[in-house]
Amino acid sequence: MTKISVLGSINLDTTLHINHIPLPGETLHVSEKSSAAGGKGANQAVSAQRSGAQVSFIGAVGLDDGGKFMLDTMKNEGIDLSQVKKRKDADTGAATIMLDEKGQNSILVDAGANAKVDSDQIKEASETIKNSDYIIAQFETPIPATIEAFKIAKENGVITILNPAPASEVSDELLSVTDIIAPNETESAAITGIEVDNEENMLKTAEYFKSKGVKMTLITLGERGVFYCDGNRHGLVPAHTVKAVDTTGAGDTFIGAMSAVLVPDLSNIDEAIDYGQKASSITVQNLGAMPSIPTKEKVEEVYGKEN
Numbered sequence: 109m110t111k112i113s114v115l116g117s118i119n120l121d122t123t124l125h126i127n128h129i130p131l132p133g134e135t136l137h138v139s140e141k142s143s144a145a146g147g148k149g150a151n152q153a154v155s156a157q158r159s160g161a162q163v164s165f166i167g168a169v170g171l172d173d174g175g176k177f178m179l180d181t182m183k184n185e186g187i188d189l190s191q192v193k194k195r196k197d198a199d200t201g202a203a204t205i206m207l208d209e210k211g212q213n214s215i216l217v218d219a220g221a222n223a224k225v226d227s228d229q230i231k232e233a234s235e236t237i238k239n240s241d242y243i244i245a246q247f248e249t250p251i252p253a254t255i256e257a258f259k260i261a262k263e264n265g266v267i268t269i270l271n272p273a274p275a276s277e278v279s280d281e282l283l284s285v286t287d288i289i290a291p292n293e294t295e296s297a298a299i300t301g302i303e304v305d306n307e308e309n310m311l312k313t314a315e316y317f318k319s320k321g322v323k324m325t326l327i328t329l330g331e332r333g334v335f336y337c338d339g340n341r342h343g344l345v346p347a348h349t350v351k352a353v354d355t356t357g358a359g360d361t362f363i364g365a366m367s368a369v370l371v372p373d374l375s376n377i378d379e380a381i382d383y384g385q386k387a388s389s390i391t392v393q394n395l396g397a398m399p400s401i402p403t404k405e406k407v408e409e410v411y412g413k414e415n
């Protein structure tokens with residue numbers, strides 16, 4: 109069984125259903141309000157676990173009801189939470205998601221306890237990291253902690269996967285300890301300055317990352333699919349087009365599910381990408397992040413057993 113450590117955020121998501129995303133200065137009525145478990149890190153952990161990996165989580169919550177709810181939810185999935193800190197000095201992370209009638213969203217994140225994850229906590233979690241096949245991180249927890257975690261991983265032959273979301277600049281130090289980088293188009297352009305609007309520019313992007321020490325570049329392109337390149341082979345794995353109700357957590361589902369089925373020499377990268385996209389196509393057809401993430405059985409029920 110693939111062992112994955114996820115270093116990342118845990119958020120309680122509140123979704124506000126609105127007609128369209130407000131323009132600056134505009135006031136809108138909310139037609140419905142719903143809440144669900146979320147956070148990029150927690151969603152990716154749940155996705156990997158539901159696709160058959162054994163996941164250990166490194167992160168933090170507050171000592172509030174939201175934190176208890178999130179930990180109960182993740183524990184029920186079978187995720188190892190021994191490296192999750194319960195902080196007295198911060199609330200559990202919270203996200204407010206504005207969801208329009210086309211299923212598109214805009215998200216505001218109040219980091220809370222997620223911002224308290226530091227290098228000391230990572231050092232305490234070093235055995236967990238060393239015992240993993242992969243470690244996954246995003247940008248909803250502090251970057252110095254990610255660098256520390258990835259250094260421990262690299263020293264111990266653990267493959268590091270960076271999902272640089274939400275968009276931010278990325279230091280050469282972090283790229284030098286990243287094996288697989290998986291941005292979307294916006295995040296990729298924010299890091300490299302190269303717009304990924306055609307294959308030539310995608311290859312240039314992959315070259316940029318390769319020159320910084322990254323082994324594999326994956327660029328998620330929404331309805332166009334996922335581009336991958338490791339310097340020797342490259343390709344575009346098409347998406348599975350469905351009618352989206354709520355895209356929240358789609359990217360997280362992809363990262364978690366893809367990592368759960370990826371083999372360490374990355375030789376099945378295109379099949380793993382295809383599987384991850386099948387999983388995320390199911391997520392977008394339902395409301396909420398974590399509740400919509402499918403199990404492997406669900407992916408097989410919808411798309412057939414070859415997964």
Ligand code: RIB
Nearest residue numbers: 119146147148203357397
């Ligand atoms: O990627 C989706 C997630 O982003 C949501 O669950 C929300 O918590 C924000 O972190």
